[in-house]
Amino acid sequence: MTQTAARAFPPRRFTATRISQAIDGEVRAPGGSGTVEGVHRHAVNIRWRTGLLTVAHESMGGLPNGIAVDPPIALDQIGIVPGVRVESDGATLRVPAASVAVLLVGAASWSPTMPVLRGLAAGTRIERAELALALAADQAPRVGLGPLTAGLAGHRASIGSLGRAAARSLAEVLEALWHGRLERAASAASPLIGLGPGATPSGDDLLVGLAAGLAVTDHPLAGAFAAGVARDAAGLTTSVAESYLHHAGRLEFSERVQTAALAILTGPEAELRDAVSAALAWGATSGVDLLVGLLVGIQAGVAPRLGERLRACAGDGEVAA
Amino acid sequence: MSVVRQRVFRNAYRDSVELMRIASEIERLPGVIRAGLVMCTPANLAIVAEAGLGKGLDPGAGPNDMVVALAANDEAAAEAAFERAASLMRGAAAEAAGEGQRFVPTTISEAVAELPEANLALISTPGTYAAAEALKALKRGMHVFLFSDNVPVEDEIELKQLGVRKGLLVMGPDCGTAILDGVPLGFANAVRRGKVGLVGASGTGLQQVTCLLDAFGAGVSQAIGVGGRDLHEEVGGLMMLAGLERLVADQETDVVVLISKPPAPSVAARVLEAASAASKPVVVNFLGGDAETIRAAGAHPATTFEEAAQTAAGLSLGGTPTPLEDYAAEPGELAAGLAAGQERIAGLYSGGSLASEAKVVLKGLLGADAAAGQSIVDLGDDEYTVGRPHPMIDPRLRSEKIEEAGYDPLVAVILLDIVLGYASHPDPAGALIPAIEAARSAAAAGVRGLAVIASVCGTPNDPQGLAGQRAILADAGVHLAASNARAARLAGLVVQHAAMREVHA
């Protein structure tokens, strides 16, 4: 059956343009192999020995576990199906059953590590995060953690059970981080793992965003907290979310998250607005979920009222304007 | 008796946008009360359980499996929802093939590909092709509303026999009116929903009875049209009997009303036999039929549509409903304004059954001979509608005839029906005013009187609005009656007075 399918599809060659440094060594080692897990138009997820790899169109930007490729042919229409084998000889990644080959030689190396902005004034961080939050609240969808942005921005809003759970956890995490209590912070975060709709559940996107916010503002506990969450997440959430959390645990994030964080913190206002709008379009709810985490993480430790507001959102579900 | 069910899709590696799309579609399916679509992480499974949708969920489901958990009205609705989710999960390759061209189906088979759940076909094609379309629809398990006429009786019999075998309704041919589950089909009115079910071989008869039920404060569960020929000998009342059976079995129906012109005697007997065996009260209006035989069958006879509506309303609501308002006009006064020789009623009808009812009322009031001398015309009849639209849609022919009547020195009364409702003219009353005024002028010029009497068949919720239409007519000096029977009666009394005046003069 597979044989006939292979002969029915013409062989395809892709060229890798960028490979994440986090997976470079693994994928360029000869003799490696894996299995295709999920196939989408712009990306294919592969279960490799060491974790999840993603082969994605260059237009998706850098991914911490990613190999960006050209040309942008629809990856779900060339014979790659879940379950087929993938192998690497170091120079080329192949999917024999679909006659697909990705040439790795010549690809640039891309760093997934979040850049760190030191010396940002507390006032700036709060101001920018609040501006971004207000914009998000105006545009946010009514799914995922969208309603929570409205609540946090001070609109009268019905926050929903997911939003309340998120607000509760965030409030507790912030408090625990403030007091330097890592274990408390990790246990406060754990109810969010695997929680909510989406292929990457809202709670996980929120935690990735939170870790990103802590990382970019050089929070002293960023690394330890994120690594703790990543460890706790094993087996409790979807394969893709687990992979993102794993990389977040090493303070490795996708290019678009890095770009958004930098734009929000240091860009001119127009750039901040664009970044918020762009982020809200990620996935179905991943964008807004991640954004909430990011904007809270940016303010961790410097915004005295934030915890209160989160607790208010968590408490009664309706927030007075 | 709602059910909670889940279906787990293993290794469902889809992206979030697809999942969201599937979720929103499943939530909106008929019969689905609540639905959730999430990946089976421990956190999400806890939420599903908290939401009361977790009972029976496979404990082996893992974080990369997806679950559709729902509460549905019944097993069938849940199954259908899961099937839909499964087919969406399988992907939309077929959709891609149709992209780029918004294709309008031209045949039933093409249409069913687009609307797989289609359960009713409305057919208003030319009669030559109508039977084939109806046959195709029945074979696909759809009920049929067959507006077309000029369908051979052999085809009607075949279609109805097939319908009975399949448990499907064949409403027609020549069926203008029905209301199924509150949805108007053809020329129908916006009537209150309630517990009176009707089966009728006459369109405007159904319209009149349903509107009057609404006026009496009762409501309609179903109004099944069966087409004008159903109670002829050859067709044998197939659909009237099927409809009666359905309504007797229907939980939402307490009272059944049967409407038809006098059926062939063998057919009447069969229908009354079924009525007598019914476990619910049955009101029978055979428009001039024998009240005694109906009563003997244990059914409630009604001579007019108003009587049928009033009886049914009473049985449905309990007690005696408030009678309709009687007309304000005085027959004697109207007759006084007439000149010598004005003794005729010109009945210019758009509804065939209403014209028939008028004839029956007049026969009862004036006696057979005098009634026969009146000119009650159904302008919707074939001879008038060849090559032109039906008078309920196009008022031009009626306007002409109204004006003509004004010039006729023998005409004392113009008797009209104004039928409101869906598919009818947007302003039937207003459309006739110029002709009515012209008729009056003509009569005045001839030093004659002229009484214009009308009833408006409609409800306040009809697109045209009952009150507004009545006001337009009243403003033009038209004498209004609350039902067609009353209008006919008033017209009859006027000419009766006029005739007596002649005698005394």
Added chain:
Amino acid sequence: MLPNGVQALNIGLAGFAEPIAEAGATVLNLDWRPPAEADPQLGMLIARLEDDPDDVIGALVAAANRTALDRLLGASPFLVDVLPAGDAIPGLTGRMLLHSGPPIAWDHMCGPMRGAIIGASLFEGWAATPEEAERLAEGGEIAFDACHHHGAVGPMAGVVSPSMPVVVVENTAAGNRSFATLNEGLGKVLRFGAYDGSVLERLRWFRDLFGPTLSRALAATGPIDLKSITAQALQMGDEGHNRNVAATSLFVRGLAPTLVRTANEADAAAALDFLRGNDHFFLNLSMAACKASLDAAHGVPGSTVVTAMSRNGVDFGVRLSGAGDAWYTAPVGVPDGLYFPGYGPEDANPDLGDSSITETCGIGGFAMASAPAIVRFVGGTAADALNYTREMYRITLERNPAFALPPLGFAGSPTGIDARRVVESGVQPVINTGIAHKLPGVGQIGAGIARAPLSCFADALRGLAAQLKVAA
């Protein structure tokens, strides 16, 4: 009354749909027009043949079509050998010639077919001159029969004589075999009615060298999967009737190494040279593969699936799976298309050949969406190419997943022409075809689109109905 709410189809006056929509129910308006070219009796006949689980005829037709489709889609044609026609083709004995299209007598044959018959007679040595050949034909000394009656198919005149090598294609799923001659290429060729020295020389080379060379190579490679080549070729810009270069290239590439190993240098070089110059070599294989698939689906009582469409330059003929071996014919016209410089419609021969077996099987014109480049030869725009395929979905029962068409999101090609749908909707099957000069031997003068005549399908349905004892 209706458990899922009113979901209505509105057929006729559009105005009846609005009140239903206003009442919040679902209604779909049809753009209805009288079916079956406004023939009410035929329309009623179609209604009687509709699928219906509760009706004897309706259930029979539905089950029969299901069987026919399963056999058609499940067919697995493999090229197994190249053999002399007289040895391989059942019933081809003595002085007999097969031709394309429904059966036709010499008197009525068109120019190109007569020319091909003359050429074949000369090739077989039955006559020494063209005039002698004509006398033989006129005198009834040569038997003629349709290729189709012998499991064979031929492009254009489609003349097959006993000494010609034919490809032998076997449908491994059902065991049936089909046959076709070797494609001669373009220009002066027998199938366009040419019979001069060069034509006969090529036929002799086919018989003595090329055919046997192929046969030896096939013995070494084993059976070649034709369905797989067609599937790949459809994704490379071929449609399997008028564009065959990708399929031919794949075939030759697959065979070449074995050719070189099993033949001497001169023979291998000659074979490869010939194949290099003949873009359409795979056409005959494509046709034979389709014939094998459709023959497997033929002969299911009650099935309305079309199993053959063919033309002999005078008549267009159609067969239904459930209507036995009868041909339902109508006069055929000249295709509508683009002409090579110097030629016009007045030069054209009416549509000719068995090659419409490809459309009958869901490729060719039906798969035009995969070969938009074809519009440069047959006329139209690239968007038209997509729309032809979409149109054919309206008259077919299945989409063949083995033949996925990339421009339509890899939807399967429209397969299983249902005569009921053709007649009801009035949508005629579309055929991509070459246009021959009406004089024998001139050759191809253009290419275009032809539509199968509706009356063939109407007559076929009437024939089937008569056999099922169904009256309108």
